[in-house]
Amino acid sequence: MITGRLSREKPEHYRHVKKPNLGSLRRRFTSLFTGLTFLVLAVTGVLAFLRPFSLSLVGLHALVGFLFIVLVGLHVTNNRRPLKGYLHSRSLWVTLTLTVLIAVVIWQRPAPVRALMGLSANLGPAQERFEMSEGEMVFQYAPDPSYRMQLTIKTGPAYNIATPPRVAIWLENQGAYHIKTLLVPEASAAGTLPYWSFKREGWEKAKREAEEEANIDAVSAATPNGSFDPADYILPADPDNPMPYRLLIEIDQTGDSHGSVEDQASLVYSVEIDNASPQTFQLLDLVGYPQQEEDRDGKEAWALYYVDEGFGSALDLIDSALLTIDRSE
């Protein structure tokens, strides 16, 4: 006769497997919830880096982040005993130092970090900001915490916020070669801004050719006016020997007639920036208007011509353009 309790032994292969201790319902809930919110944060974080700014995406990431903070707090409370053990571990100091170091480096945004941010379709453009209002257009560009540029364009009487003019902002070296576009003009049925477009295409072509020829010096070396890297001009590796560069804007109001002229050409303003003689405030000067012509080889080119009597309201699009460079830390 069989006595005692009915044997409920598990098969052999189960015998040595210990059932995981999932703890109480509260613990299980917290852990799962923390893990899943982390998943949301990870996915939205990667997407926020890769894709242009999206309110839904960044909003989701930020608000779930707050929830994640609460859940992590609960998770820490649930696991305070084992976590306490970490406080006495040597690894604590190593990881703490590493974390602080990473945070400081990212916060300071040195060149490699800026380059990484530049790869982001969201963070890259956020390094530059353009705002347009009725009274002024403000463009901010901070390639470094110690080098913050702001271009404030005070609008003129011909400016209309309802039909704002197209604006391009870019940098050129002393050789009048485009080195970086700071603001791409809004796409328009009227086409692109001709002078900026011509300069940028020339730069892209020259850069491509230099890269094809594997002429490393021409691509990256900080040789006077031979570099394609804007950093060589804005923040030169050798601060004692900076290369002056120019900031230019091209501005155009589509269909702005004047006298017998149906559509006045765009106007180009510029200012030279010389880090050897740093100035905080500099006004941009009117340079001229672009006109298509042929270069020596018979190819299409755009050159600037001094403004003549063919211009009226185009000259009133802006009142003044002030460049401010804050070089303080």
Added chain:
Amino acid sequence: MKERTSPTDRRDFLQQSLLGTAGAGIAIASSAHVTAAEIPDAAEPEITQEVDVLVVGGGTAGIIAAIQAGRSGAKTLLIERNAQLGGTTTTGGVAFPGLFDAWGKQVIAGIGWELVKECVELDGGKLPNFAKVPQRHWMNQVHINQFLYALLAEEKCAEAGVQIACYEFPGSLTATGSGWQVDCVGFGTRRRVLCQQIIDCTGGAEVAGMAGFERLHEDERQPGSYLFKLGKPHEPAATQLHRLYVHGADSTNSRTVTEANLTGRKAILAKLRKDKQRLMHLQPETGFRESFRIVGETMITVNDYTSGRLFEDAISNAFYPVDLHTKSGVKPKPLKPGTVPTIPLRALVPKGSRNILVAGRCLSSDRLANSGLRVQASCMGMGQAAGVAAALAAKSGTTPLEVPLAEIRQTLRDHGQIVPGKA
């Protein structure tokens, strides 16, 4: 060194020799010979002559000063230490004078522009379009054929009745009651010139210095440029020459000029050996940027220059960035849009002088202002103004500063020059 074209074999040699002989024969038989005029008393080493205006230095400013003085009716003698006229433009090879324009308008014209324009047109070249914004300041410099320029300068001097005396330079000068006695020395020639007015266009105010007027000289000067061409042939006004900076170059006297030239040429010889390239072109002299400048009745400061100060006695415009060359190169400081510096007559008059003017880079200016004022178009403008002032002073028996400014300005306008301001 690169191989020249295929070595000449015996057959080629004979053919070329024959053709060369025949060619020479044809040339001699047709038009390639002329006869120089007989110089009266050529064997006599000492001569004396009287002129109204003596221009010393047949360079950028001197040619224009002499032509203007001649056209204004003054009996004019132009003394030049080298073999040809043109100075920095021809002997130095800096054959791209400028800048005649600023901000879309011509600001310097007159005889200098007339000469440059004719040179370009005769050479089949193209003048810059002043309505076009130059992407860099030097883009509106006018590229000319230096050899043609020297010939045209001689022709225009002759047309203006200017007598040219090459290979000569003043050895001493003495003030006389009505002007100056200048004793010039050349090879086989000792020329005593009695003149009413002197225009010192030597570049380094050598005559003003000789007369005892105060001059300024920097311990460290801007480098000179020795121009040459290795490898490819040089086509005047179409291709660029190679440039060698000659640091320490000083045009003060024959010894310093010799030293600069020998140093430059030695370096070029070393370079062609190293690069194994043929020497295709070599200027005979260094192009100098800086030596002495006078202390004048007024001095143009860099603030005057960069602010475009309109002097009350302004007689000429100038235009160029502040452009100081140093051992580490040059970083031109462009002028602010709309700025056109002016040159006052008093900056051409040595302080305390009566019958002597300077024109060219030795005008009274501080060093930074001078780095912009020294360029050719500005020097041509000064030369023409000095030519007018000296000729009018000689004609009226006064000093250049006593000639009414309105008369100087009107004469300048009559001869095609652009006078600053509305006065």
